[in-house]
Amino acid sequence: MNNLKWLWKISDGFRPAIACSALTGTLHVCVSLAFVYVCKHLIDIATGISDDRLGSYIGWLASCLAMQLLLSAARSRLTAQTEIRLRNELRRKLFVHLMDSRWNGQETYHSGDVLNRLEEDVSTITNALCSTVPAVFITVVQFGGALFFLSRLDVRLAGILLFIMPVALLFSKGYVRKMRRMTREIRETDSHIQSHLQENLQHRILIRTLEYTEKTIDKFANIQFLLQDRIVRRTNFSIFSRSMIQIGFMSGYATAFLWGIFGLQDGTVTFGMMAAFLQLVAQIQRPMVDMSRQIPTFIRVFTSIDRLKELEALPSEESSPSLRMEGPLGIRVNHLHFSYPGSNRNVLDNFSHDFKPGSLTAVVGETGAGKSTLIRLMLALLQPDEGEIAFYNSKETVKSSPHTRCNLSYIPQGNTLLSGTIRSNLLMGRPQATDQELYNALYLAAADFVTALPDGLDTPCGEGGAGLSEGQAQRIAIARGLLRPGNILLMDEPTSSLDKETEETLLKRLSGQVKGKTLIMITHRETIAGLCKEVVRMTKNTPAKQESISQGSVHD
Numbered sequence: 001m002n003n004l005k006w007l008w009k010i011s012d013g014f015r016p017a018i019a020c021s022a023l024t025g026t027l028h029v030c031v032s033l034a035f036v037y038v039c040k041h042l043i044d045i046a047t048g049i050s051d052d053r054l055g056s057y058i059g060w061l062a063s064c065l066a067m068q069l070l071l072s073a074a075r076s077r078l079t080a081q082t083e084i085r086l087r088n089e090l091r092r093k094l095f096v097h098l099m100d101s102r103w104n105g106q107e108t109y110h111s112g113d114v115l116n117r118l119e120e121d122v123s124t125i126t127n128a129l130c131s132t133v134p135a136v137f138i139t140v141v142q143f144g145g146a147l148f149f150l151s152r153l154d155v156r157l158a159g160i161l162l163f164i165m166p167v168a169l170l171f172s173k174g175y176v177r178k179m180r181r182m183t184r185e186i187r188e189t190d191s192h193i194q195s196h197l198q199e200n201l202q203h204r205i206l207i208r209t210l211e212y213t214e215k216t217i218d219k220f221a222n223i224q225f226l227l228q229d230r231i232v233r234r235t236n237f238s239i240f241s242r243s244m245i246q247i248g249f250m251s252g253y254a255t256a257f258l259w260g261i262f263g264l265q266d267g268t269v270t271f272g273m274m275a276a277f278l279q280l281v282a283q284i285q286r287p288m289v290d291m292s293r294q295i296p297t298f299i300r301v302f303t304s305i306d307r308l309k310e311l312e313a314l315p316s317e318e319s320s321p322s323l324r325m326e327g328p329l330g331i332r333v334n335h336l337h338f339s340y341p342g343s344n345r346n347v348l349d350n351f352s353h354d355f356k357p358g359s360l361t362a363v364v365g366e367t368g369a370g371k372s373t374l375i376r377l378m379l380a381l382l383q384p385d386e387g388e389i390a391f392y393n394s395k396e397t398v399k400s401s402p403h404t405r406c407n408l409s410y411i412p413q414g415n416t417l418l419s420g421t422i423r424s425n426l427l428m429g430r431p432q433a434t435d436q437e438l439y440n441a442l443y444l445a446a447a448d449f450v451t452a453l454p455d456g457l458d459t460p461c462g463e464g465g466a467g468l469s470e471g472q473a474q475r476i477a478i479a480r481g482l483l484r485p486g487n488i489l490l491m492d493e494p495t496s497s498l499d500k501e502t503e504e505t506l507l508k509r510l511s512g513q514v515k516g517k518t519l520i521m522i523t524h525r526e527t528i529a530g531l532c533k534e535v536v537r538m539t540k541n542t543p544a545k546q547e548s549i550s551q552g553s554v555h556d
């Protein structure tokens with residue numbers, strides 16, 4: 001029931017189009033029943049049982065065929081249009097939700113798995129809503145109409161068929177449960193394949209240098225084999241179950257055929273009636289077989305709904321308008337405690353520091369001491385277990401939250417460029433920036449090499465900044481951060497890929513010309529720390545000495 005409610009909810013705005021598609025299909029069924037009637041009459045005229053005019057019935061026959069063609073084309077067009085609109089809408093909603101979902105230090109699902117759900121599961125569901133649901137409705141109408149028509153011709157035959165056929169539709173709960181489990185396993189393996197493909201293609205050069213390609217290909221073949229095995233097992237199970245159902249339908253067809261033969265012999269059935277019997281039984285049989293085929297489809301749909309509901313259940317970050325604070329800003333960190341979910345290690349234990357407005361502070365410390373974690377807490381990507389972080393200027397103090405994030409320009413570790421051009425990457429920092437502003441930011445970030453490139457700002461960069469060196473990509477990312485309007489600049493190892501000379505140029509330009517901004521720089525390099533007015537030293541807390549070290553782990 002919950003899954004049906006979910007389907008009803010997502011079909012909001014598309015129901016008229018889906019209903020229209022069902023209606024067009026129903027009209028198609030009516031026309032095909034009329035066709036049967038016209039055929040019967042034509043045979044009766046030809047065999048002398050009816051003395052109606054042959055010409056007008058031939059006209060009706062042609063009209064029925066033309067109508068069927070038209071209705072079938074109209075339905076295909078409507079279904080395709082509705083399906084792509086619904087698919088886009090569902091994918092867009094999920095994409096928005098995923099982009100806004102809360103992050104607690106690591107992603108809940110592998111990105112390959114998420115992609116697989118957005119691609120395959122969304123398609124399965126939209127296809128079912130736009131094609132399968134109207135098809136089931138049409139099938140029911142077709143079944144009812146054909147049965148009614150048959151009962152008008154021979155009520156006893158209709159009664160017998162009505163008795164034989166539903167027997168074939170008696171499904172045990174066990175069948176559905178087993179199919180659902182098998183389908184879930186197949187979808188999971190499919191996701192696994194996509195995750196494997198995505199991750200290994202992304203890191204293909206690294207894998208090659210590690211000489212791990214063969215192992216990667218073997219692992220891929222193993223997962224593919226598992227998928228193949230699972231699909232074959234489900235197909236076997238499904239073929240067996242479907243054959244059982246089809247036996248029921250075949251006996252229906254055979255009954256009608258023999259009934260007609262004996263009727264013809266006795267003279268109680270005309271040739272026209274015999275033709276109508278066979279066509280009507282086919283019209284009853286085909287929809288029922290179609291229905292039995294739709295059962296695995298519905299099981300697939302329900303499995304896909306479960307998988308999309310899991311994505312929807314990821315909690316969202318609170319959404320509220322940005323709270324921009326004017327003038328030089330400081331960050332006051334008070335008695336901060338933090339450990340990652342599922343870990344009992346306190347990464348930050350009673351950490352306090354006042355990053356004063358307009359100051360330049362280096363945060364140094366051994367690897368794993370919690371420097372990046374501190375920045376994530378300032379960005380409100382993570383929530384402290386205890387204590388608080390507050391932003392202040394001369395007028396007000398505001399507790400950190402997603403809406404104070406606009407005051408921060410964050411430059412993460414490593415190469416963080418997206419595919420596009422240097423310009424498109426820079427404009428992510430400030431979409432309305434002029435070329436002059438872009439060049440100024442590049443100068444401050446010691447990335448003025450861009451002016452010497454043949455295509456300048458329009459130089460293309462591939463995925464992950466491919467086409468540029470690590471150091472070049474890092475400086476463009478710094479320029480992008482500088483373009484952000486926030487008054488606090490957070491930099492995580494901004495000079496890790498730079499030579500000494502470029503590092504000095506960068507620091508000189510940043511400290512001398514970024515007026516009114518508060519700079520916080522994580523670094524391992526003592527030379528940088530020496531250039532900063534303040535230095536915060538963080539020490540990794542070992543579990544045994546956690547408390548005593550954390551108390552004294554920070555020195556101004």
Ligand SMILES: Nc1ncnc2c1ncn2[C@@H]1O[C@H](COP(=O)(O)OP(=O)(O)OP(=O)(O)O)[C@@H](O)[C@H]1O
Pocket residue numbers: 104105106340341343347365366367368369370371372373374
């Ligand atoms: N997503 C996470 N889930 C669980 N633990 C994490 C996560 N990220 C980091 N940690 C742990 O938190 C601790 C602090 O990590 P953090 O990245 O803040 O250190 P760091 O000082 O920035 O290190 P480095 O100088 O190597 O970048 C480490 O022990 C790390 O194992």
